[in-house]
Amino acid sequence: MLEVKYSMTTSxxxxxxxxxxxxxxxxxxxxxxxxxxxxxPAVAEGKFSFYEIEPGLSLCCLDCTFLKGVRFRRSDxxxxxxxxxxxxxxTSPFWLYQQGKGTIDVGTDWKNAVFYGQSNFASEFVAxxxxxARVINIYFTKDWWVTGNEIMAQQYPALTDILLSKxxxxxxxxxxxLLLAAQEILGxxxxxxxxxxxxxxxxxxxxxxxVNRLTVPLAEDEMLDFAEVSRVIAAKDKILNELxxxxxxxxxxxxxxxxxxxxxxxMFRAVFHKAYSDFFLEAKMQKAADLLLEGYSIAEVGxxxxxxxxxxxxxxxxxxxxxxxxxxxxxxxxxxx
Amino acid sequence: MIDVEYYHTTSKKWFVDFAxxxxxxCGEPVLIENNNLVLPPSVGEGRFEFYELTDGFSxxxxxxxxxxxxxxSRKSNSGNEIYKVVYNLSTxxxxxxxxxxxxxxxxxDLAEAILxxxxxxxxxxxxxxxxxxxxxxxxFSRQWFMRHIGRYDYRxxxxxxxxxxxxxxxxxxxxxDLRSRQLAEEIFHVNLPQLVLGxxxxxxxxxxxxxxxxxxxxxxxxxxxxQSKEAVRIIRLKEEIxxxxxxxxxxxxxxxxxxxxxxxxxxxxxxxxxxxxxSSYFQELKNNKAKExxxxxxxxEDVASSxxxxxxxxxxxxxxxxxxxxxxxxxxxxxxxx
Numbered sequence: 001m002l003e004v005k006y007s008m009t010t011s012x013x014x015x016x017x018x019x020x021x022x023x024x025x026x027x028x029x030x031x032x033x034x035x036x037x038x039x040x041p042a043v044a045e046g047k048f049s050f051y052e053i054e055p056g057l058s059l060c061c062l063d064c065t066f067l068k069g070v071r072f073r074r075s076d077x078x079x080x081x082x083x084x085x086x087x088x089x090x091t092s093p094f095w096l097y098q099q100g101k102g103t104i105d106v107g108t109d110w111k112n113a114v115f116y117g118q119s120n121f122a123s124e125f126v127a128x129x130x131x132x133a134r135v136i137n138i139y140f141t142k143d144w145w146v147t148g149n150e151i152m153a154q155q156y157p158a159l160t161d162i163l164l165s166k167x168x169x170x171x172x173x174x175x176x177x178l179l180l181a182a183q184e185i186l187g188x189x190x191x192x193x194x195x196x197x198x199x200x201x202x203x204x205x206x207x208x209x210x211v212n213r214l215t216v217p218l219a220e221d222e223m224l225d226f227a228e229v230s231r232v233i234a235a236k237d238k239i240l241n242e243l244x245x246x247x248x249x250x251x252x253x254x255x256x257x258x259x260x261x262x263x264x265x266x267m268f269r270a271v272f273h274k275a276y277s278d279f280f281l282e283a284k285m286q287k288a289a290d291l292l293l294e295g296y297s298i299a300e301v302g303x304x305x306x307x308x309x310x311x312x313x314x315x316x317x318x319x320x321x322x323x324x325x326x327x328x329x330x331x332x333x334x335x336x337x
Numbered sequence: 338m339i340d341v342e343y344y345h346t347t348s349k350k351w352f353v354d355f356a357x358x359x360x361x362x363c364g365e366p367v368l369i370e371n372n373n374l375v376l377p378p379s380v381g382e383g384r385f386e387f388y389e390l391t392d393g394f395s396x397x398x399x400x401x402x403x404x405x406x407x408x409x410s411r412k413s414n415s416g417n418e419i420y421k422v423v424y425n426l427s428t429x430x431x432x433x434x435x436x437x438x439x440x441x442x443x444x445x446d447l448a449e450a451i452l453x454x455x456x457x458x459x460x461x462x463x464x465x466x467x468x469x470x471x472x473x474x475x476x477f478s479r480q481w482f483m484r485h486i487g488r489y490d491y492r493x494x495x496x497x498x499x500x501x502x503x504x505x506x507x508x509x510x511x512x513x514d515l516r517s518r519q520l521a522e523e524i525f526h527v528n529l530p531q532l533v534l535g536x537x538x539x540x541x542x543x544x545x546x547x548x549x550x551x552x553x554x555x556x557x558x559x560x561x562x563x564q565s566k567e568a569v570r571i572i573r574l575k576e577e578i579x580x581x582x583x584x585x586x587x588x589x590x591x592x593x594x595x596x597x598x599x600x601x602x603x604x605x606x607x608x609x610x611x612x613x614x615x616s617s618y619f620q621e622l623k624n625n626k627a628k629e630x631x632x633x634x635x636x637x638e639d640v641a642s643s644x645x646x647x648x649x650x651x652x653x654x655x656x657x658x659x660x661x662x663x664x665x666x667x668x669x670x671x672x673x674x675x
Contacts, residue, residue, distance in 0.1 A: 194486055201544035204537070211532070286514065
């Protein structure tokens with residue numbers, strides 16, 4: 001097992017620091033490029049990125065597989081300036097050791113998957129060989145919290161105590177809303193420009209939901225089964241990535257997710273706020289508009305979205321946008337001239 | 338019809354003043370409770386809310402039915418410090434009157450459902466009576482923009498972002514992508530206690546803004562990319578023609594088709610790249626070539642055929658017209674190594 005030391009900070013040094021210790025631990029070079037670690041092939045693969053969003057706030061997101069097991073070790077410091085909110089979306093075990101509290105599994109399911117810690121407590125994260133890690137870490141300073149949450153501090157001083165007192169260290173269970181908010185960070189269609197602004201938005205939503213959870217208990221209908229929800233989300237991602245293939249029928253996809261049809265419909269709606277068929281129709285139409293914008297011909301777009309019949313494609317497009325693909329394309333290319 | 342004149346800032350002050358103006362216009366008291374403006378029963382019902390989210394950044398949520406036609410006109414201001422972005426999610430179109438008198442329809446489909454307007458532009462918005470109105474408005478100040486978008490270097494290339502930096506008056510509409518629409522819907526449906534509502538709405542609004550600016554930048558970058566592809570094709574074609582100068586020069590229509598652009602666009606782009614029109618460029622080129630060959634003592638027939646002229650007489654005529662000398666005279670006068 002590799003042992004990688006790191007320290008908590010909200011500046012970009014965080015990443016170069018981890019790269020340096022990772023290199024030491026595995027004996028091969030781990031470098032930093034475009035906000036991300038570049039791993040040697042046998043060590044890990046995927047995304048391990050860090051973004052400094054604004055002074056005192058940063059985001060570290062992992063969507064990667066640790067081919068070699070790794071222990072991330074952070075020793076305690078005297079200063080207590082930096083806080084971390086850790087959200088674990090992994091579906092395999094991911095061990096957390098908290099100073100004075102012992103070791104728990106923060107991966108696998110909803111249980112204990114959200115961890116709040118501070119820099120004056122040591123902690124360790126351990127991922128075994130082959131762990132698929134999907135993790136969001138939000139690092140923020142005390143100052144950032146105080147300036148961003150003045151109103152909250154006035155209305156609910158007890159909460160500020162809970163979060164900022166020296167001894168505070170806690171885990172809560174993940175829930176659907178937090179899961180979805182965290183998914184927005186690891187999602188596929190991120191805005192390329194204005195990414196920091198987008199991430200800041202994601203972080204604020206997560207913070208709001210986290211604080212809400214500390215003050216209001218979960219409603220019963222929000223407690224779905226994590227494994228099933230994860231399968232539904234994975235199925236959705238797979239279909240989205242393969243829009244040139246026929247979208248599976250409700251029966252087919254429900255079978256894939258090991259649930260019955262009505263339960264699948266219910267869960268899909270609970271997670272994505274839309275019926276299954278509407279969701280993919282919208283996705284197709286959006287992709288059609290994007291492809292037309294990129295300059296592909298109507299025939300190419302139709303076949304990229306698995307329309308056997310171009311008339312059918314044009315009809316669906318018209319029903320959705322109230323304009324034909326041809327007219328849409330034309331109006332796009334006349335714009336700004 | 339109720340006519341209300343208003344101004345806006347990113348702070349709550351304008352909302353309070355707006356309530357006063359609305360009250361004066363409809364002759365009934367209008368109250369503000371927390372973030373919600375309580376519409377008098379005769380005017381409308383539903384949500385008409387304003388949230389001051391962070392410094393220079395705020396959000397207005399309108400989800401209501403007006404019982405009377407309502408026209409809001411904004412007084413224009415001299416500076417361009419405050420911008421607003423209007424998202425129309427009503428099924429009914431929202432009518433916008435511009436200073437020029439032009440009437441724009443913020444349509445109910447995605448095509449032109451977002452409007453950006455800076456405060457020096459005059460702007461009137463009309464909401465129809467008895468139709469459900471669902472509109473989101475994000476206000477941001479120029480400082481806020483500079484802090485979040487303006488400080489990155491991609492603004493240099495994008496003219497619309499330069500307009501923000503230079504505080505030029507701006508007003509345009511753009512289309513709503515799927516993700517923005519989902520986020521906007523989310524804002525209407527947020528159901529959280531007051532304690533964390535502000536933080537959550539800030540998050541959603543910032544995500545929405547990120548997609549808005551992303552789209553602005555991407556539109557121009559895509560345009561640039563398409564143009565540069567076309568330019569490359571035109572340059573290649575020109576080199577190709579030069580290499581085969583003994584062949585006839587393609588007609589403009591054919592050349593344009595080979596580059597997959599229209600005839601007009603081809604001519605404009607050719608001139609922009611090479612500083613000369615298509616046919617005059619190649620005539621000039623041929624002429625120079627002819628002079629060069631003649632001065633080396635080549636036979637007139639050879640010169641004419643290697644430049645793609647089928648008839649020597651035509652070549653002679655063109656040459657004479659351009660240089661005031663016939664090819665034979667030219668050769669006599671300038672031939673080297675005689």
